[in-house]
Amino acid sequence: MPKLGKAGSLQSRQAIVHSLVHTESWAIDLSWDIIARFGKQEGMPREFFTDFVKVAQDEGRHFNLLAKRLEELGSSYGALPAHDGLWDSAIATSKDLLARLAIEHCVHEARGLDVLPTTISRFRNGGDNETADLLETVVYPEEITHCAAGVKWFKYLCLRSKTPALSRDNLSSEENGDKETEISTEGNEEVIQKFHATVRTHFRGPLKPPFNEEARKAAGFGPQWYEPLAVKEVQNNPST
Structure with a gap:
């Protein structure tokens, strides 16, 4: 794997x-995979399919725009080695x-939100405003909605496990990302503990700080979800 450097x-x-x-x-493959692998099998509502089709469309557009930009920079996709970490997790x-x-x-999408602002700044500092603009105006805001989809449907599954007849219509999702889904404090705490x-x-x-709290909040992903996971869990083994 080549070192990425700082875009200088x-x-x-x-x-x-x-x-x-x-x-x-x-990300394109994973968006379609979650639909094909789990949608019908888990009896997910229509909105689940709609959300992840939208994610797949966004990721496809990001791929095309970034691949075109890579060619403008004198390279092409496949010219360099790449890791398969996302597919290993899949x-x-x-x-x-x-778990998916x-x-x-949630975890991987949010990590992207954490590092993108620094990446954008590095391109600007390196004089590549075109790439910086692409990341800042297209990729970054849409990735927030992708993380939001993960949080939304994780909550849904947790609540449905307690109320099997639950439909998506029973969950009031926020439009602006400033509020948690309207469930009881006790229920929300149970969902977060399940996430942990x-x-x-x-x-x-552990998860790696620093965290992009603003973007995570916009995705409905408050600090109570991820800050406890930034600390390595201590295993208490009773002495014998």
Whole structure:
């Protein structure tokens, strides 16, 4: 894997954009995979399909725009090595929709929100305003909605497990991202605790700060969801 650098050189800018294109490629596959693998099998409502079709369309557009930009920078997708971390996580969560939502569509999506502002700044500092504008005006705001979809449907599954007859219409989702879904404080705490347990089971190690609190909040992903996961869990083994 090549070092990405800080976008100060053409080689570094090519490497960063190539990495972003590769991430979008996996994101397209993951969006369709969650629909095909879990939608009908888990009896998900129509809005679940609609949300992730929209995510897939966004990711496809991001891929095309970034791949075009990469060519303008004198490279092309596939010219550099790339990691398969997202697909490794997909395989690990292939039999559990709750885990898939938590890891791929909450943890990984939110991590992208954490690092994108720094990436944008690096391109601007390196004199590449065109790439910075693409990331800032197209990719970044749409990625917030993708994280929001993960949070929304994780909540839905948790609540449905307690109320099997629950339909999507019973959940009042926020339009502006400033409010949590309208469920009881006790119910919300149970959902968050389930999220913590799921992430600790399916994700290696603690989450890495600093966190983009503003973007995460806009996705309905408050600090109570992720801050406890930034600390390595201590295993208490009773002495014998």
